[in-house]
Amino acid sequence: MIEFPAPRGPLPGYLAVPGSGGPWPAVVVVHDAFGLSSDIRRISDRFASHGYLTLAPALYRRGSRVGCVVRTLRSLAEARGDAVDDLVAARDHLAADERCTGRVASAGFCMGGGFCLLLAPRGVFDATAPNYGVAPRGLDELRNACPTVASYGARDRMLPGAAAQLEQILTDGGVPHDVREYPGVAHSFMNKWPTPGPLRVVERTAGLAYSEPEAEDAWRRITAFFDEHLKESETGS
16 A cells, blocks of 8 residues: 555555566556455556556545545546546556656546546546446547547446447547447456355346456456557557
């Protein structure tokens, strides 16, 4: 865990550093509504193992947890506020790190995927990977998004048609993209939450269960896409 500077004061985050080499491109991992969990640390470690300096900000660390959750969700809905500022600050912190090449992507899950889509057209990130993220209200702005690799589940009751909608808007804008909807899964199929045994039935019924085949394919696509748009462009320059 580290602290990084942000407009409303230092914020904690989980920093994962590749084992060797460098400098590296970087990734800001945006957590879901459950916060900076062991699952988000696992995801951050996986990006680092692939050669990305990775920071997952802890967005729920200013005041009570309930208040932080409410303010963070409001920030996503209103497209502004502390959570947006904190994510931009996390990006700036990584870009200024001497171990970073200066190229930074974002990757988010559920709520975090929504923040990725919100920030994609703002010139903050060089690429983004929103996973089952809700599109922002200003959907047309995504015509100007950074390169985007997105993953959805066809059985996701919360986001019906979201993949096709995003595919169309990115295509219309000429944005480099890879959007895929996996037919056999629903929401959160890439997340491994430490769910107590009795709740696993509820998890499966609600369509929130992890599914390894689809998750691994999504990981393959994300890392290949990030390599193309962050690592190869850096080598070419």
